[in-house]
Amino acid sequence: MKKILFITPFFGRTGSEMQLLYILENLNIKKFEPYLFTRNDGVLLCDLPKNVTSFIGYKKHKNYFMRVFRLLLYTVKINPIEYQLRQIQKKIKADCWYINTIVNRDAYEIALKMGIKVISHVHEMPLSYEMVKKKTIENLLKSDLCIGCSKVVCENLKDMGHKNVRLLNSFVDESFICLNKDRKVQDEFEFLSDDFIWIMSGSVSAIKGVDFLIPLLKVLNAKHKIIWIGHIDDSGTTAYAEIAGDISYKDRLFFVGRKSSDYYDYFNLGHAFLLLSRQDSFPLVLQEAAHLGKPIAGFNSGGIQEYVNEKIGIVVNQLSFEELASAMERISQNYYSYDKIYIKQYAKSFNAINQTLKFEAILDEFFNQ
Numbered sequence: 485m486k487k488i489l490f491i492t493p494f495f496g497r498t499g500s501e502m503q504l505l506y507i508l509e510n511l512n513i514k515k516f517e518p519y520l521f522t523r524n525d526g527v528l529l530c531d532l533p534k535n536v537t538s539f540i541g542y543k544k545h546k547n548y549f550m551r552v553f554r555l556l557l558y559t560v561k562i563n564p565i566e567y568q569l570r571q572i573q574k575k576i577k578a579d580c581w582y583i584n585t586i587v588n589r590d591a592y593e594i595a596l597k598m599g600i601k602v603i604s605h606v607h608e609m610p611l612s613y614e615m616v617k618k619k620t621i622e623n624l625l626k627s628d629l630c631i632g633c634s635k636v637v638c639e640n641l642k643d644m645g646h647k648n649v650r651l652l653n654s655f656v657d658e659s660f661i662c663l664n665k666d667r668k669v670q671d672e673f674e675f676l677s678d679d680f681i682w683i684m685s686g687s688v689s690a691i692k693g694v695d696f697l698i699p700l701l702k703v704l705n706a707k708h709k710i711i712w713i714g715h716i717d718d719s720g721t722t723a724y725a726e727i728a729g730d731i732s733y734k735d736r737l738f739f740v741g742r743k744s745s746d747y748y749d750y751f752n753l754g755h756a757f758l759l760l761s762r763q764d765s766f767p768l769v770l771q772e773a774a775h776l777g778k779p780i781a782g783f784n785s786g787g788i789q790e791y792v793n794e795k796i797g798i799v800v801n802q803l804s805f806e807e808l809a810s811a812m813e814r815i816s817q818n819y820y821s822y823d824k825i826y827i828k829q830y831a832k833s834f835n836a837i838n839q840t841l842k843f844e845a846i847l848d849e850f851f852n853q
Contacts, residue, residue: 486851487517489578491569491591495526497744499654499686499768500585500607502528503633506657508536510840516847519576521569539572541565565590566597573598579851583627586616592623602627603850606637607654609763609786611691629850631843634766634787650846653790654766657836661748661775669749673738675709680816683754683778684712685769686761688739690721693760693783696805698728700760701736704809708736708816710758713750715742752776756797756815761785774831777824781811796827 490508495501505528508518513535520532523541532538540546542554542564554564569591580601583591586608595602604627613621621644624630630646632638633654641649675681686692694717697710716722716739729737743750757773759782766787773780780797782788783804792799798811815822 485515485517486580486847487519487576487578488580488582488847489519489521489572489576490582490584491521491588492584493522493587494524495520495522495528496524497527500605500633501526502656502660502768503607503654504584504605505531506655506836507840507843509533509657510836512844515844519572519578521572523565537576539568542568563590566594569594570598573600580628586613586620586624589616589620589623592620592626596623596626603629603631603847605631605633605652606641607633607765609637609765610640611763629846631846632765634790636786636790637765650849652839652843652846653834654768654771654787655834655836655839656768656771656775656831658775658832661772663752664746664749669746670753672740673709673711673753674735676707678707680708680756680812680819681754682708682710682756682758682781682812683751683773684710684714684758684760685751685772686714686767687717688712688714688722688725689717690719691762692764693762693785694722694725696760696783696803697725697737698733699805700808701729701733703806705813705816706736708812709738710736711738711740711750711753713740713743713747748772748776754778755819756781756812758782758812759785759788761788762802764788766791771831771834774827777827779815779819779822779827781808781815783808793830795823796830 492501492504511518518536520536520538525540525544529538542550545551557564557567580603581595582603584605586606604624625644625646630641630649631652632641632649638649638651688694740750756779762785764785764787770780770791780792782799783802784799789799800807800811
């Protein structure tokens with residue numbers, strides 16, 4: 485049995501960390517013994533399978549004395565993350581570290597110092613590399629194995645010279661997609677019967693194309709309304725869309741903030757799903773939309789081109805607002821010709837059980853090399 489320490493930054497409800505939860509829920513524990521380290525006391529810890537031993541970073545540790553101990557380590561110039569990971573490795577003797585997302589900069593450097601084998605699961609495209617320094621990318625490329633969540637992510641890694649890259653398309657666990665039929669979220673809006681509602685989901689930010697909303701709405705038929713679910717960034721770019729939207733499109737653009745238990749109730753308000761991202765690897769929100777039988781429209785930002793076919797929706801060239809508005813109009817006019825059953829079945833092809841089996845096959849190959 486191989487021991488794996490899964491390392492993730494927050495273990496919150498981001499796409500990459502939900503993906504990790506689905507893997508841990510379905511991983512064959514007769515072959516692999518999983519452990520989890522997260523810097524934050526993330527909300528997903530409540531859903532973690534009981535067979536997975538978890539460790540929380542000292543900074544967010546539930547034990548007050550551990551938080552104090554972290555400060556003491558700083559006073560003697562010891563990196564608390566390095567100290568803690570060294571202690572964990574000494575205790576569990578993991579055969580490798582699985583590093584989830586590129587933002588775990590300390591983990592890469594520490595693994596290299598300790599000579600530990602590393603598997604990196606990369607969910608980001610180059611625009612998101614802005615979140616880290618050059619050294620982190622250089623350390624990432626020293627991983628023994630990189631797993632990309634889409635073909636375009638794998639291509640990016642190969643462009644930088646990595647020789648051991650495997651594809652594992654992102655997926656969702658359908659059992660998490662639950663609707664509360666007693667919750668009447670539509671009562672919050674005053675939509676007309678002939679309005680066509682588009683859902684967007686994810687962080688309301690520049691990388692997700694929040695500033696693209698205004699030029700799109702300028703050329704979009706007025707019957708199209710947009711609801712965006714997700715944390716609203718406190719940035720000037722987001723402020724532009726909020727302020728301009730409030731002035732000219734108050735009855736067509738709605739930012740509803742982050743949702744939890746009623747997330748899918750808001751999601752299901754839409755007839756279709758819209759993606760405006762500048763770059764996006766293989767967004768889980770596309771699969772959520774497909775699981776709910778919704779057609780999809782969006783800019784070609786990366787992984788969307790790999791996921792969406794002509795039976796599911798329309799992908800147009802980046803920044804062609806007139807072309808996107810035309811595609812959205814065509815979807816609304818032909819809405820009832822889209823086969824919801826086909827869309828849902830297509831989504832099921834990226835299911836948690838099969839994708840985790842593919843992940844295990846990648847692990848088997850890695851450990852048998």
